[in-house]
Amino acid sequence: MGYRVAVVGATGNVGREILAILEELNFPVEKMHAIASRKSKGVEVSFGDRTIKCEDIEQFDFSSVDLVLMSAGGAVSREWSEKIGKAGPIVIDNSSAFRQDPDVPLIVPEVNPDDAKLARKKNIVANPNCSTAQLVVALKPLHDAAKIKRVVVSTYQSVSGAGKEGMDELWNQTKAIYGLGDATPKKFPKQIAFNVIPYIGSFRDDGYTDEEAKMWEETHKMLDPSIKLTVTCVRVPVFVGHSEAVTVEFDRPIAPDEAREILREAPGVQVIDKQEHDGYITPVDAAGEHAVYVSRIRKDPTVEHGLSFWVVSDNLRKGAALNAVQIAQLLDETGVITPSSGYRTLTV
Known part of the structure; x- marks a missing residue:
């Protein structure tokens, strides 16, 4: 017994990851529906040891399910959610x-x-931007211990954040450059292979991009609206895993060792921080993992109470699919949702 679940956007990178993580975390599913656009009707996706065929969103009866995990982009969500x-x-x-x-x-x-x-209120819960999710997991325990005044973030965001087209472009451009082929950008505004692009999203009137604005707006909504935050978002030639260089100013002194101990005890965080070659985490190390990794914690001597550190996570997991499934678990554990079968998790 369990929930009747629909995953909308089941053929995309994140949709497939949601299906995998629902199985990995043993979320109680009685019936699974894979939902996609009409052109993907009948396409097969995997759920555990089963293969299920995608159904057409236009024809599906959503009143027949308890929970919908939506990962089909903003336009589809605005039309359907x-x-x-x-x-x-x-x-x-x-x-x-x-x-x-x-x-x-x-x-x-x-x-x-x-x-x-x-x-x-609306029967909708929002999942944050991939870069924001890993950032706030690292900031929350530090903010509880010593109030954060200001944060400066530079992101190093993988191409999977732009979907399958982004991953294909990095792959195809890399092959084209080695083979003297056509490396003309199609998905990204400039060449991404062997390059970095300091632009994600679209420009706002203030010179920031909407991707950068998402990070401070979402941090304010989830953590504390008084935190000052400035962001530069950069696309890098990495397939999976977002990284962030973070500098934080606190309202009281906090030593690197204290921060390490706080973060080691924090849910969802793993601290890998030694001054040696395997003492920090890279996107390759984090790919396929659930944790938000924090490395290179050190004092920032340019402000009165400052620390700098490095944050890495799999953007398809904690940055998207994993967090969505964890929200589903939270809703179940707190009784916000209950399946029509009457089953409910007892673990809180």
């Missing part, structure tokens, strides 16, 4: 469509689990 919510199930939306809606909680379970009680 509220309609689905009104039909009964809770929607966990992986796009940016509802993140700043005051009636929609934006949740990272390690950071603001109490906001789960707001999920029934």
